[in-house]
Amino acid sequence: DGRGRFTQVVGTVAVTAALLPTDGEAVTIGQGRFTPTEVRDAYRSGMTGTHYTFEIPVQVELPPPEAGKPVPTATVRVEFTDGLTGQTLTAERSIALR
Numbered sequence: 365d366g367r368g369r370f371t372q373v374v375g376t377v378a379v380t381a382a383l384l385p386t387d388g389e390a391v392t393i394g395q396g397r398f399t400p401t402e403v404r405d406a407y408r409s410g411m412t413g414t415h416y417t418f419e420i421p422v423q424v425e426l427p428p429p430e431a432g433k434p435v436p437t438a439t440v441r442v443e444f445t446d447g448l449t450g451q452t453l454t455a456e457r458s459i460a461l462r
Contacts, residue, residue: 372407372416374400375447379420381440393438394422400447418442426461436461 381394398406398418406416426436437458444453 373403373444373446375403376400376445377403377406377416377418378443378445379418379440381420381422381438383424383436384439391424393424394420396420403444424461429462 377398379394379396379398380392383391383393385391396418403416406418408415408417422438424438429435437460439456439458441454441456445451446453
């Protein structure tokens, strides 16, 4: 590319973080949309490998930790829409909130 790197992805990214309780409605705690320019700028390469880093603000109030209770988790969903083909690729992962 114009920055001397191998050709990266070109497209948009949408990120959503949500709490998915078993006994209630899902609650979105953070989300972000990234333009092709922001996706290009999110590219990272170094000793830990090559990846894209996206940061979204997350707002959630958690109760104090209690012994024996599981650590609360959020489900993060990332959708990449390819700028050339229009194809959408999706990935989800649960992450601990503490």
